Amino acid sequence: MPEPIELQELYKTNRARLVAFFLSRGVDYGRAEEFVQDVFVRYQGARYALDPIQSRVALFRIARNLFNDELRRARVRRHIGIADEQLLEIAPDLDAASDDVDQHRTLSAKEELARVMQRLEALPPKCREVFIDFRFRSLSQREIAQRRGISVSMVEKHVAHAIAKLSAERDS
Amino acid sequence: MTWSEVIQLRAAEFVRRLEADDFAEDDWAALTAWLEADQANRDAFEHAQLTWESTAVDEQELPAILALAPDPVEPASRQPVRELETTALMQRVKDWFAKPAFGMPRPALALLSAIVIACLALGTTMYSIIGPDPRQTVITQIGESKRITLADGSHLQINTATRLTVEVSAKARSVSLHEGEAFFDIARDPEREFQIKIDGRIVAVLGTRFNVKYWDGRLEVDVVEGLVEIRGADGADALRLRAGEGVRITENGILERRSSRSIGWLQGRLVFENASLSEISNDLDRYFVQDLSAKSLTDDKRYTGVIFIEDLDAVLNQLEAMTQGDVRYDEAEGLLVERHEDGAADS
Numbered sequence: 223m224p225e226p227i228e229l230q231e232l233y234k235t236n237r238a239r240l241v242a243f244f245l246s247r248g249v250d251y252g253r254a255e256e257f258v259q260d261v262f263v264r265y266q267g268a269r270y271a272l273d274p275i276q277s278r279v280a281l282f283r284i285a286r287n288l289f290n291d292e293l294r295r296a297r298v299r300r301h302i303g304i305a306d307e308q309l310l311e312i313a314p315d316l317d318a319a320s321d322d323v324d325q326h327r328t329l330s331a332k333e334e335l336a337r338v339m340q341r342l343e344a345l346p347p348k349c350r351e352v353f354i355d356f357r358f359r360s361l362s363q364r365e366i367a368q369r370r371g372i373s374v375s376m377v378e379k380h381v382a383h384a385i386a387k388l389s390a391e392r393d394s
Numbered sequence: 395m396t397w398s399e400v401i402q403l404r405a406a407e408f409v410r411r412l413e414a415d416d417f418a419e420d421d422w423a424a425l426t427a428w429l430e431a432d433q434a435n436r437d438a439f440e441h442a443q444l445t446w447e448s449t450a451v452d453e454q455e456l457p458a459i460l461a462l463a464p465d466p467v468e469p470a471s472r473q474p475v476r477e478l479e480t481t482a483l484m485q486r487v488k489d490w491f492a493k494p495a496f497g498m499p500r501p502a503l504a505l506l507s508a509i510v511i512a513c514l515a516l517g518t519t520m521y522s523i524i525g526p527d528p529r530q531t532v533i534t535q536i537g538e539s540k541r542i543t544l545a546d547g548s549h550l551q552i553n554t555a556t557r558l559t560v561e562v563s564a565k566a567r568s569v570s571l572h573e574g575e576a577f578f579d580i581a582r583d584p585e586r587e588f589q590i591k592i593d594g595r596i597v598a599v600l601g602t603r604f605n606v607k608y609w610d611g612r613l614e615v616d617v618v619e620g621l622v623e624i625r626g627a628d629g630a631d632a633l634r635l636r637a638g639e640g641v642r643i644t645e646n647g648i649l650e651r652r653s654s655r656s657i658g659w660l661q662g663r664l665v666f667e668n669a670s671l672s673e674i675s676n677d678l679d680r681y682f683v684q685d686l687s688a689k690s691l692t693d694d695k696r697y698t699g700v701i702f703i704e705d706l707d708a709v710l711n712q713l714e715a716m717t718q719g720d721v722r723y724d725e726a727e728g729l730l731v732e733r734h735e736d737g738a739a740d741s
Contacts (some may be wrong), residue, residue: 341449352463379399389442
């Protein structure tokens, strides 16, 4: 079992990813940074003892919850026109989406690896090879095309297909 | 390839660089501009990020994943290795070792990678660059980009339509940039200054990373790391640039200091911030045989956005979108034309 990761380290490796997460949801840069601060405040408050991969999952779960909370609150506020503090009094659970990662995620690193491998193995063979070259070997599209003896546009097709498949699985 | 695949791949490239912990200021500018441009871009980014996140594994588990996609062993690799392939391979080795972990401390990895790269380099590239004559001219065609490694371990990524001459000897290291653009990753050597000569000017460094562009009589230098000194022909007007600083020097010697400009071309994209139509078209023109440098474009409007260097059609599409249709390519005339205000609803 890897050591639990330091908050400082966690912030360094995940800040950019999380900012991008909020940016892609139409939040402007300044607000995205505030969101990310909130994510780490919540993470620290929960006192998790997680390895790097688990803590990354936890951070994204918190990020998603924070964003959904914000949406929901904005919607309620619009509908009934009340301030945040009042809202908290009458509906405290609105502020408390579950960040409880341990419940959803007690997989060990080994189990996690097995799960990722299983999902990769479910991809068509050529698609899997190209995706792994792209995702884990960090090769350029041209390098992959040369290595695998296919065209660059086939590389793009395979990667796009893998993303469509893997991100859909995750949603369900 | 369909349009949605194109978008998905751009998103994936962004996510991949985020993962590599390799995101610089201009990457943020590019990503933000791109995300703001279209909901489809945001959706594609979300999918890519979800995919990366849900396939994250500990680095020591990486070999198990890689085993699912074994290296193809092709008879083609028996053929003599060409220079470009070797440098690509060296880059791959370097990238591979540049990543942290693998259970080894970084210095050990760095040493190991240096040894591997030295072995690869000795094989072909070093000889081909140095050869019997220490001077060698390298040319890239329009739309071509080349990576070369010099005998001292410095790397050059050479952009489109560039001509330069390399000279590395025991005493001196220099590159004469006749025209074009290159990104320099110069190996540190306190004994031998590295000089880039551009039309009487000298850009001098000891070891650092920076971009030099000389096009249309204008010289632009942008520093990513280290310290760069620019000297005039007589050595009098020396100018020093630090990391994050840049300068543009016009034909008439007018000097404009600014913060370091985007070097997005290394990732195949051009980032424009408050750029005029003529600046944009002039920059794009370097990448295509077709004439995109319409001289008659007006300069009163400014545009911000990112353009991915792909084929001409894709680039023109992006240009049209970025300028909200203010400019389009006239196929019959073979050049860029501006929208005339008469019929347009634009204010």
